Amino acid sequence: MQNADSDDVSTGGSIPGLLPRLGLFTIIMIVMGNMIGSGIFKKAAPMAADVQSPGLLLACWVIAGVVSLLGALSNAEVAGLIADPGGYYAFFKKMYGRPFAFLFGWSSFIVLQSASVASIAYVFGESANALFVFPRLPESWEHISILGVFYPFQNSGVKAFTICTLLSVAAANYCGVIFGGIIANITTALKLLGIALVAFLGLYASGGSLAHLFPLGPAPGAHYGSMGLFGAMFAAMLGAFWAFDGWNNINSLGGETRNPKRTIPIALGLGVAGVIAVYLLVNYAYVCVLSIDELRTVAASQNGIAAVEAMRKGWGPGAAQFVALLILLSTFGAVNCQLMPTCRTFYAMALDGLFFPSAARCHPRYHTPANALVMESVWASILVLSGTFDQLTDMVIFASFIFYGAATFGVFVLRRTMKDAHRPYRVTGYPFTPAIFVLFCAILVAVTVFQRPREAAIGLVLMCTGWPFYFYWTRKPSAI
Numbered sequence: 001m002q003n004a005d006s007d008d009v010s011t012g013g014s015i016p017g018l019l020p021r022l023g024l025f026t027i028i029m030i031v032m033g034n035m036i037g038s039g040i041f042k043k044a045a046p047m048a049a050d051v052q053s054p055g056l057l058l059a060c061w062v063i064a065g066v067v068s069l070l071g072a073l074s075n076a077e078v079a080g081l082i083a084d085p086g087g088y089y090a091f092f093k094k095m096y097g098r099p100f101a102f103l104f105g106w107s108s109f110i111v112l113q114s115a116s117v118a119s120i121a122y123v124f125g126e127s128a129n130a131l132f133v134f135p136r137l138p139e140s141w142e143h144i145s146i147l148g149v150f151y152p153f154q155n156s157g158v159k160a161f162t163i164c165t166l167l168s169v170a171a172a173n174y175c176g177v178i179f180g181g182i183i184a185n186i187t188t189a190l191k192l193l194g195i196a197l198v199a200f201l202g203l204y205a206s207g208g209s210l211a212h213l214f215p216l217g218p219a220p221g222a223h224y225g226s227m228g229l230f231g232a233m234f235a236a237m238l239g240a241f242w243a244f245d246g247w248n249n250i251n252s253l254g255g256e257t258r259n260p261k262r263t264i265p266i267a268l269g270l271g272v273a274g275v276i277a278v279y280l281l282v283n284y285a286y287v288c289v290l291s292i293d294e295l296r297t298v299a300a301s302q303n304g305i306a307a308v309e310a311m312r313k314g315w316g317p318g319a320a321q322f323v324a325l326l327i328l329l330s331t332f333g334a335v336n337c338q339l340m341p342t343c344r345t346f347y348a349m350a351l352d353g354l355f356f357p358s359a360a361r362c363h364p365r366y367h368t369p370a371n372a373l374v375m376e377s378v379w380a381s382i383l384v385l386s387g388t389f390d391q392l393t394d395m396v397i398f399a400s401f402i403f404y405g406a407a408t409f410g411v412f413v414l415r416r417t418m419k420d421a422h423r424p425y426r427v428t429g430y431p432f433t434p435a436i437f438v439l440f441c442a443i444l445v446a447v448t449v450f451q452r453p454r455e456a457a458i459g460l461v462l463m464c465t466g467w468p469f470y471f472y473w474t475r476k477p478s479a480i
Contacts, residue, residue, distance in 0.1 A: 022257045024267060026181045030337050031250050031271030033188040037334025038123030039243025040195065040279055041307040041327050044286050048295035050236035051229075054287045057295075060233060061283050064240035065276035067440050072247050072272040073427050074408040074434040076265035079250075080424040081414060083260035086348030087341065088248065088407055094418075095410035098354065099470070104403050105349045106466030111459055112399055113342035114376055116245065117166065117335060118383040123305075124331035125162035130308060130324045134158055152385040163381040169335050170377035173343075176366045184340070187333025194326040195282055198307060202285025205314025234447040238398075241444070243279060245400060246334070247272050248407070249341040265425040282307075289314045339377065346372040354473050398448040399459040405441030408434045 022030075048057050084090040088108075092101035108114070128134075134157025136142065141153045152159075172183060250264060250271075257263050289310040290298070298304040305327065312320035347369030350360035356375065363370040411427060411434045427433050449456045 022181055024263050026185055027250060027257055027263050027267040028271050029188040030181070030184045030340065031247055031267050032192070032275055033184045033333050033337035034246030034249050034341075035244055035271070035275045036188070036191060036195070036278070036330060037120040037243075037246070037338075038327070038331050039239065039245075040282060041127075041323070041330070042123055042305050043239035043243050044283055044306040045295045045299035045304060047236040047239040048292055049299040050232050050239075052232075052292060052296070054292050056229075056233065057236070057292070058280070058283060058287065060236045060240050061279055064237050064244055065279060067437060068241070068244040068247065069272050069276060070433050070437040070440075071404055071408055072268045073429075074411050074437055075248060076268045076425050077411055077423060077427040078407065078414065079264040079268065080261045081418065081421060083257070083264060084348070086345050087250075088403060089345045089348055091407055091410060092403075095413045096406070098352070098474075100406070102349070102354045102470050103463065103466065104406075105345055105354065106469065107399055107403070107463040108342065108345055109355075109376065109379065110465060111462045112403070113249070113338065113345070114380045115383050117338045117342070117376070118162075118380040119242075120331050120334045120338060121162045121166045121169075121380070122158070122384055124165055124328060124335065125158040126305065127308075127324050127327035127331065128161055129158050130305070131321060131328075134161055159384050162384050165332070165335065166377050166381050166384070169332070169339055170373055173336065173339055174363070174366065174368060174370055174373055176368060181340075183336045184333065187329055187336065191326065191330040191333060192278065194329065195278055198311065198323060198326065199278075199282045199285045201315055201319060202282070202289050202310055205285075205289045205310070231447060231451050234444060235451045237444070238448065238452070241401070244272075244275065246338065247275075248404065249338065261424045286310050339373065343369050343373040343376045346376065354470065398445065398452065398456050399463060401441045401444050405438045405445070408437045408441070 044057065047060055048054070051057055051060065078091050082090050082094055086105075089101050089105045092104050125134075137153050137156045142151065142156065144151065144153055146152065247268060250267060286295070286306055290306065290313065294309070294313075295306060298306050298309050305323075307323045307327065308320050311323045346355050346359050347362070349355035350357060350372065355372075359369070359372040359375055361371045362368065412431065414421075
């Protein structure tokens with residue numbers, strides 16, 4: 001590996017206990033499987049409610065896709081340089097040191113990755129509820145709240161089914177990374193075919209009209225919040241970024257990927273570009289079928305899903321049930337793809353003595369970070385009880401972009417601190433590509449604080465809860 005394997009550069013080799021079994025095709029499927037989950041089906045409706053214009057709705061998807069691709073290309077350079085298990089945790093140790101790396105890792109556990117898994121699984125439960133209505137607790141129970149923010153018993157049947165799903169997927173991954181890879185290959189391929197069919201049906205649906213695409217700009221008489229159209233666009237893009245989120249998770253599988261310094265950068269570029277094309281096509285189909293007012297009505301419904309209602313209107317109840325089944329497949333695959341890499345972060349932290357020590361255990365038979373996987377799935381189940389899908393995703397996206405921006409700024413840091421290291425891939429358009437992404441991250445975080453202050457505050461408080469643990473663990477000898 002040339003001089004990239006010097007003491008200053010990650011070797012990209014596997015940690016003892018983890019085996020490099022994943023190839024390029026599987027890694028691409030995991031990238032796309034991480035991204036294509038619930039957002040493509042669910043988020044168009046609340047985004048439409050924010051911008052109140054079909055043209056602006058599609059513009060939000062275009063902007064979010066391009067920005068995500070800039071981030072993926074920038075992170076691909078870092079992934080080619082540092083391919084250790086733990087992903088961003090390993091990146092941040094090299095860029096900014098152990099305290100910042102711990103802050104990311106703890107934030108991933110307490111809100112970023114765990115809430116992401118919980119959110120996707122929650123939509124899986126909502127989709128199942130569209131096919132089989134789950135029983136609910138009495139209304140008096142559903143109104144019980146914690147601090148007036150969290151309603152653990154609301155939508156109780158969906159939440160119970162969601163938690164069972166989470167634990168089942170965790171059990172499959174517990175038994176080996178190869179099983180998670182097989183699930184990723186099958187579910188991602190099937191849902192790409194299904195989404196293509198949804199787009200085709202949407203474009204040729206009865207009752208659809210190209211007139212639904214207008215106006216392209218702000219609708220006459222539209223009223224936005226205190227930050228006007230600018231704030232509404234960024235609020236809507238939180239939904240789009242949620243749908244594009246997940247491309248970065250693949251970095252955590254460096255220790256179980258064959259030739260990770262080549263494989264991961266290629267998979268990032270191809271996977272993200274493919275998802276952008278899929279998302280634009282299917283959202284164009286939604287807008288052709290549903291008017292902006294119909295999308296806003298879907299957003300106001302507790303369990304409403306844009307894709308389901310578009311197919312119901314265009315092709316009847318049978319098509320709506322097909323989409324509900326497709327969402328079940330898509331979100332199930334995404335839950336699997338999310339759980340696979342993220343628990344490796346906590347495993348790597350535990351090996352460094354910066355997480356609960358039992359998380360450092362690698363299963364002697366299955367060669368998986370078994371305890372870290374159990375911890376994440378249990379905590380994600382608790383988060384399912386904490387709130388609705390949109391609450392969870394707004395917390396995740398706000399907090400995520402703090403670290404996405406930091407990781408991309410790390411391209412500049414590593415160009416200075418590791419300037420002589422071999423780079424299998426150098427980001428196209430440097431320095432503009434990473435600079436644009438970093439700037440966008442900063443703006444998005446600032447706007448979110450004003451537009452979603454409650455979610456931002458909850459996310460920040462949760463992120464900071466790890467510092468007492470950090471000071472305790474750093475007082476003890478490292479686990480390695």
